[in-house]
Amino acid sequence: QVQLQESGPGLVKPSQTLSLTCTVSGGSISSGGYYWSWIRQHPGKGLEWIGYISYSGSTYYNPSLKSRVTISIDTSKIQFSLKLTSVTAADTAVYYCARVDSSGFYEINYWGQGTLVTVSS
Amino acid sequence: QSVLTQPPSVSEAPRQRVTISCSGSSSNIGNNAVNWYQHLPGKAPKLLIYYDDLLPSGISDRFSGSKSGTSASLAISGLQSEDEADYYCAAWDDSLNGVVFGGGTKLTVL
Numbered sequence: 001q002v003q004l005q006e007s008g009p010g011l012v013k014p015s016q017t018l019s020l021t022c023t024v025s026g027g028s029i030s031s032g033g034y035y036w037s038w039i040r041q042h043p044g045k046g047l048e049w050i051g052y053i054s055y056s057g058s059t060y061y062n063p064s065l066k067s068r069v070t071i072s073i074d075t076s077k078i079q080f081s082l083k084l085t086s087v088t089a090a091d092t093a094v095y096y097c098a099r100v101d102s103s104g105f106y107e108i109n110y111w112g113q114g115t116l117v118t119v120s121s
Numbered sequence: 122q123s124v125l126t127q128p129p130s131v132s133e134a135p136r137q138r139v140t141i142s143c144s145g146s147s148s149n150i151g152n153n154a155v156n157w158y159q160h161l162p163g164k165a166p167k168l169l170i171y172y173d174d175l176l177p178s179g180i181s182d183r184f185s186g187s188k189s190g191t192s193a194s195l196a197i198s199g200l201q202s203e204d205e206a207d208y209y210c211a212a213w214d215d216s217l218n219g220v221v222f223g224g225g226t227k228l229t230v231l
Contacts, residue, residue, distance in 0.1 A: 105154035111165035
């Protein structure tokens, strides 16, 4: 059973960089057919796709965040990571890592539990 | 402002049937599969329906999905109190090259 787990600071100061890591267990991150993704949910709001990375390192980002986002992958550690620079209070959200099935119908069968990141001084 | 449009809330009595709509465009719903997720507070979203109308293993057949053109619907029959949750539609968007979500619909079982 594939499991994803987010980790990282729960509090980030304005203008700093938000860094989260997603550790994958029970499956490989090195095979094709999946987009390893980050998704967030602002308090009381809906889900917002941030971006994804493939096992080969190809990335795509939400245009609204593209200038501030970097997603990377470490296949040796079976992890992928999110960096969001120059954060503001508007980046306060629950951040989820997830596996999108790119060889299927882009469904998300596996999600992390989510981690709340608060941007505040 | 979400790319896909859902009603913010719906409500219905126990044992009744409710539908949740999801409207998109030709770059997402009109050209790609629609997936539905159930999201309970404090938990990870759960896949309910994929490829418009297919049920993942373990999902009750009280849930069903349909799609026509650039719109899709989720139906829940025999409503139970445990169905109270937020429901999201999602689809791949060819223009964005990513997944787009609806704004979510909060289901209240009266």
